[in-house]
Amino acid sequence: MRKFHTLMAVRNTGRHMAVKVQKTAVFNIRRNRRPQPLNSAFRRVFGSALKKKGFVTVQGEYPYLARMAGDEVFHVVACMDEECTRKGYREFSVLGAAATVYRGTVSLEESPRSNDFWLRDLGAFYEKTHPSYDRGYHARLVSFSYRENDAWDLDKKLEQALGETEKIMLPVLDAAANPRTCVEYLWSLDSIEPLAPGYENARVPFGKTPYEDGLLLVQTKSRDDYRRLALKLAERDMERSGRERSRNSCMELLHEHENRRLDIVAQRDEIYAEPEIYKKAVAELGRRRRANQETLRSYGLKF
Numbered sequence: 001m002r003k004f005h006t007l008m009a010v011r012n013t014g015r016h017m018a019v020k021v022q023k024t025a026v027f028n029i030r031r032n033r034r035p036q037p038l039n040s041a042f043r044r045v046f047g048s049a050l051k052k053k054g055f056v057t058v059q060g061e062y063p064y065l066a067r068m069a070g071d072e073v074f075h076v077v078a079c080m081d082e083e084c085t086r087k088g089y090r091e092f093s094v095l096g097a098a099a100t101v102y103r104g105t106v107s108l109e110e111s112p113r114s115n116d117f118w119l120r121d122l123g124a125f126y127e128k129t130h131p132s133y134d135r136g137y138h139a140r141l142v143s144f145s146y147r148e149n150d151a152w153d154l155d156k157k158l159e160q161a162l163g164e165t166e167k168i169m170l171p172v173l174d175a176a177a178n179p180r181t182c183v184e185y186l187w188s189l190d191s192i193e194p195l196a197p198g199y200e201n202a203r204v205p206f207g208k209t210p211y212e213d214g215l216l217l218v219q220t221k222s223r224d225d226y227r228r229l230a231l232k233l234a235e236r237d238m239e240r241s242g243r244e245r246s247r248n249s250c251m252e253l254l255h256e257h258e259n260r261r262l263d264i265v266a267q268r269d270e271i272y273a274e275p276e277i278y279k280k281a282v283a284e285l286g287r288r289r290r291a292n293q294e295t296l297r298s299y300g301l302k303f
Contacts (some may be wrong), residue, residue, distance in 0.1 A: 014183050037156065038092055039063040042079045045158040046165070050077065053170065058299040064108045066296070068303040073100050073182050073290070074296060075173040078119060082143045084201040093141045093160045095119040096169045098176035101292040102219045110297055118213075120189050122161070125169045128189050141168070179220050186213050187229055190282040192295065200231050217268045218278075219285050230261040 044064045047055070050065055055077065058064035065077045072178055075098050082091040099120045100131060112119060120128075123142035127133055146157040176185035184190075191213060234257040238250045271281050293303070 001038070035092055036175075038079065038081060038090075038281050039153050041151070041158055042092075045155060046077065046079075046162055049162055049166075054182065056300050058108050058301075060109050060299065062108065062111050064299075065301060066108065066301055068296070068301050069098075069177045069178045071293065071303045072102070072175060072179055073098060074106075074301065075099075075176070076108070076119065076160060077169070078112040078115075080116075084145060086145060088148050089145045090148050092157075092161075093121045093143045094165055094169070094174060095121050096165070098173050098182055099192070099213075099218055100182050100219075100287045102179070102216050103213055103288070103292070103297070106295045118191055120191070122164055122168055124189065125172055127204045128236075129168070131236045164166070179216060180222075183216055184217070184219060184229060187226070194230060214264055214267065215281060215285060217264070218271055220266070225265055226261050230257045233257055 004124055039062070043057050043065075046140040047057045049064055054067040055065040055075075056067065058066050063079050066074055068074050074095070077094065077096045079094050080093050082093050095116065098105070099118065100144050103118075107115060121142055123138050126138055126141050144157045146160050147153040172185065175184045231254075234254045237257075296303075
């Protein structure tokens with residue numbers, strides 16, 4: 001009987017060692033497999049997960065995912081390398097945006113870094129939608145670090161970033177589903193600009209610069225003075241930094257929002273007031289829509 005138990009113990013020990021060796025081998029294969037570049041890893045991890053939410057991988061060199069919300073609004077999610085000072089590590093950030101076919105240009109053939117004047121990182125989405133935000137959590141959203149040449153660690157951090165994107169960024173993009181709601185999105189993320197850079201009276205023809213989201217106000221035929229929205233955003237910013245700001249600096253922040261609102265609304269109203277300029281603006285909006293929809297189709301989007 002003792003011999004039988006001894007034999008079984010030896011067999012079980014051998015089986016345990018075999019399983020342990022097998023698991024270790026699989027783990028080492030995962031850890032030591034040839035690392036994939038960030039771009040392809042992003043397309044695989046994010047592309048697979050966001051496909052069911054309507055996103056497609058943009059055809060081209062850079063890591064963009066995009067989807068249409070109707071035929072006038074599109075949403076973008078992307079990633080890019082960030083500078084990392086920690087030896088043996090690299091960093092990346094996740095960026096996103098809602099935009100319309102009425103913007104000056106759509107340029108996803110350019111790198112995310114070249115488009116970072118309208119793409120916003122996860123930290124910005126969190127900061128702008130959570131007035132009393134956690135600074136430590138915010139810092140962790142701005143960029144994600146992973147061990148260099150470690151594909152397993154990169155995948156793990158991309159999965160982490162994906163979870164944060166689904167929780168923080170996508171609800172904001174979901175809400176920007178048409179031109180009118182896109183105006184509030186652009187305003188709340190400080191992405192809407194006064195019309196001046198592409199404004200006819202500023203001696204710069206329409207269509208010569210991408211900083212022209214303000215023309216969307218004309219497309220929506222908006223007559224809103226946006227006073228309530230500007231006040232809401234000023235209160236948001238004051239709540240976020242109230243403990244660090246004096247009363248005078250809070251008033252300065254309020255004036256900053258108010259002056260920006262006045263600039264945007266005044267320039268929009270000048271277009272309404274001058275029939276020739278309004279006619280040119282409407283024609284330019286039509287041109288943009290056709291050109292940008294064609295560009296989006298070339299990226300593989302369907303609508």
